[in-house]
Amino acid sequence: MTIAYSTLPDLILEPLVRNALTEDLGQYGDVTTRSVIPEDTEYQARINARASGIVSGMQIASIAFRLVDPTLQIETKLSDGSACDPGDTLMTISGKAASVLMAERVALNFAGRLSGIASLTARFVAETKGTKTRVTCTRKTTPGLRIVEKQAVLHGGGFNHRFGLSDAILIKDNHIAAAGGVKAVLERARTVASHMMRVEIEVDTLSQLEDVLSTKGADVVLLDNMDTPTLAQAVNMVGDQLTTEASGNMTLDRIAEVAATGVDYISSGALTHSAQTLDLGLDF
Known part of the structure; x- marks a missing residue:
């Protein structure tokens, strides 16, 4: 059986994330955020678990936020492979609110999907x-x-x-x-x-x-x-x-x-x- 690495260089994963961001942002970017959020607005956001499981996709989520805005401050609280319970914070992202909102869905789509796979695998194991x-x-x-x-x-x-x-x-x-x-x-x-x-x-x-x-x-x-x-x-x-x-x-x-x-x-x-x-x- 072929064994992969549980952590890969960002360079390998970036094209997947870039394609997903391009799909989501389209030709004109996030028109909702541009319309209603002042450019200089800053916030801290958290990715929180709403169910118990095994975390996966934090590396991917981090790449998504950094590709949108390299100035965002990202801290992973629960790394890939960790167990989580409802209410646990997996990651914090600080910086421009508009940047966080632009990357939000792509980051969550990857993290939710991959954490679901990791969680089901853990049940089989x-x-x-x-x-x-x-x-x-x-x-x-x-x-x-x-x-x-x-x-x-x-x-x-x-x-x-x-x-x-x-x-x-x-x-x-x-x-x-x-x-x-x-x-x-x-x-x-x-x-x-x-x-x-x-x-x-x-x-x-x-x-x-x-x-x-x-x-x-x-x-x-x-x-x-x-x-x-x-x-x-x-x-x-x-x-x-x-x-x-x-x-x-x-x-x-x-x-x-x-x-x-x-x-x-x-x-x-x-x-x-x-x-x-x-x-x-x-x-x-």
Whole structure:
């Protein structure tokens, strides 16, 4: 599994934030603020939590305020990866009121979305307590925001799967069908995979798993859409020959029993595609 950094250089994240600000400010900027707030008005604002969860997106929020106005004074009170409760202050921003208002929505959109992902991930991870199983995300991310959504998974205590199609070989059912079977697809994958690239193959039956184990060539086997008893049998069959990953219908209420099978990883697209935004607000 590919591991990302929980903190990235601002230079990498700035284009995402700049695009979001451009989308929000449009051609004419914040016409409401320009109309009603005197230019020299200054305030201190706070990003406050209105629900309990895990914080993510503070780095992004800080970038949003600084891009609008580098003179703003920003202090992060709860860093990414911290737990928060209703009423907690995550960040203070001091300076021109107009600048704060221009960046407010973009900062909150990122922070709320990413904190929601981190919070849901933390709930999944809690269900694996006492086992060796690690929880990972998938490629089911918002287009253009994968890097920060995968960061949020790390802030919630999870791990990252591959980032894209280019950093690992993951052979799925359609690849197997098009290539002519498990043996053919594994042999072809191994002819092109460098010694630095791992090969993972998806199976959804014990018969397919037997083919993978007898053929060799895989490093990881993805046990897809198996019920828990079948999954436990599959993990037992694999033993220590391959790394095991369970995926498909990995809902929060099922994670504990899946982890109890001894599987190495549980991957869930829900971490990024179904997380509810954490309720955050900006108060003057």
